[in-house]
Amino acid sequence: MDKPISTNNFSLPEVKIPRLEELIELSEKYREAKEEEKDLWETKYKPNLKKLSVENIY
Amino acid sequence: MGDKIQTEFKKIISRKHILVDTCVLIDIVTHLAERGGFLTFFQTLVDSGCSLVVSPLIQCELFNGELVPKTRSIKAQILYQFTEIPLPQEVYEWITEFSWIYASQSITKVGIVDFSNITFLRRYPQNILLASSNHKDYSTRLLDREYVYTIDDCEDRVHTIGFYKWNKNKYDKLTEKIKHLLV
Numbered sequence: 001m002d003k004p005i006s007t008n009n010f011s012l013p014e015v016k017i018p019r020l021e022e023l024i025e026l027s028e029k030y031r032e033a034k035e036e037e038k039d040l041w042e043t044k045y046k047p048n049l050k051k052l053s054v055e056n057i058y
Numbered sequence: 059m060g061d062k063i064q065t066e067f068k069k070i071i072s073r074k075h076i077l078v079d080t081c082v083l084i085d086i087v088t089h090l091a092e093r094g095g096f097l098t099f100f101q102t103l104v105d106s107g108c109s110l111v112v113s114p115l116i117q118c119e120l121f122n123g124e125l126v127p128k129t130r131s132i133k134a135q136i137l138y139q140f141t142e143i144p145l146p147q148e149v150y151e152w153i154t155e156f157s158w159i160y161a162s163q164s165i166t167k168v169g170i171v172d173f174s175n176i177t178f179l180r181r182y183p184q185n186i187l188l189a190s191s192n193h194k195d196y197s198t199r200l201l202d203r204e205y206v207y208t209i210d211d212c213e214d215r216v217h218t219i220g221f222y223k224w225n226k227n228k229y230d231k232l233t234e235k236i237k238h239l240l241v
Binding site for chain 2: 014015016017018019020022023024026027028029030031033034036037
């Protein structure tokens with residue numbers, strides 16, 4: 001694959017070529033992690049939130 | 059996407075450096091796993107000889123809202139696959155100028171990272187296109203929108219990614235109007 005055109009003294013020290021399969025895998029991991037985070041919020045953090053009440057405030 | 063449209067798109071982006079805005083990167087992180095339109099989009103960029111570059115400021119926006127170390131780590135690994143380019147040394151001067159230009163056009167609430175992206179376009183007008191889905195932040199009164207790529211098979215919504223380029227004539231006309239304000 002040819003390198004991109006380089007003019008106006010614009011050249012990159014190292015052109016990275018993204019590894020597509022790796023990116024797809026990371027995307028899958030990210031989606032799973034966000035689902036886990038959502039579950040954690042619903043099951044662990046939200047139930048423990050103290051409800052605001054007059055007694056709590058004063 | 060039809061073959062004719064794909065050919066037109068490839069012609070515009072061929073062998074260019076594509077500066078990826080945070081919003082597009084977030085969408086890539088989220089939707090690549092669907093193996094649908096975003097995968098085709100990404101593959102087309104790579105196959106067209108594009109170099110995918112990011113601003114040094116992108117990390118702040120990309121990690122914004124990510125509390126859990128695990129998701130931050132995954133995003134860091136994804137970001138590592140892109141080439142980071144240094145900010146032009148004129149960035150501080152030009153960001154101020156762009157904010158004035160935008161104010162003269164009554165365009166407000168545009169962030170510093172968006173203005174800094176425009177500095178790349180100005181600094182390297184022959185080499186770089188900006189890929190962004192935040193169309194309101196990149197005014198065509200200043201820039202040229204060379205292409206709008208549509209992805210309509212995602213789970214959440216239709217995505218449109220604009221490809222923006224510097225237009226010196228537009229810049230000259232706008233600055234002519236406000237030069238008495240610029241110090």
